[in-house]
Amino acid sequence: MDALDALLNRKSVPRLMEPGPDEQQLEILFKAALRAPDHAALRPWQFIVFEGESRAELGDIFADALAAREPGTSEAALEKAKGKALRAPVVIAVIAKVSEHPKVPAIEQKLSAGAAAQNILIAAHAMGLAGIWRTGAACFDPYVRKKLGAVNEDEIVAFLYIGTSNGTPPLPELEISDYVSRWEHFSGPEN
Ligand SMILES: Cc1cc2nc3c(=O)[nH]c(=O)nc-3n(C[C@H](O)[C@H](O)[C@H](O)COP(=O)(O)O)c2cc1C
Known part of the structure; x- marks a missing residue:
């Protein structure tokens, strides 16, 4: 697929079917x-792939975290949390591994991890796969963070769900002029 085609037509797909990416496609992702752009070549990224049975372990982590976060959560809600990791053939956790650097603040390292996540979504789309970026409370949960090896300033920036789309969702129609202005015509809100 042409690069611009991939950029202009990627669409998130919430419900994803088999097949997921094979080994070769995962390598490309x-x-x-x-x-991803990476100030000072810090490589502030870690990716964890959950596929097949290991998705159930991620689901257990989600459910255990929810139970600890909200004691008294119903069995049904815990089962739902478990099932979340099964919504796609492959789930990729994207973690910003943040280190101290005199010129690269934490926000830049987290943005770099976000760019890496977006690159994965675009590459998946370009290969005929589909995906969606999800976060939710699990990303910020201390138990989930611990299980996935996020420490100190690290951030779980994404759970990327990747698989095959079961249809082509419509693209939203957005007006570029609602979001873009040239400085000489700038008419933003006054402070
Ligand atoms: C940082 C981030 C976190 C997100 N978390 C969720 C989420 O937890 N659940 C969800 O349904 N969508 C989430 N989204 C939104 C979807 O990934 C997606 O962007 C949205 O459904 C719009 O679809 P589009 O990407 O095709 O425009 C998140 C997006 C971003 C950038």
């Missing part, structure tokens, strides 16, 4: 991720 991560090669794309590792091309």
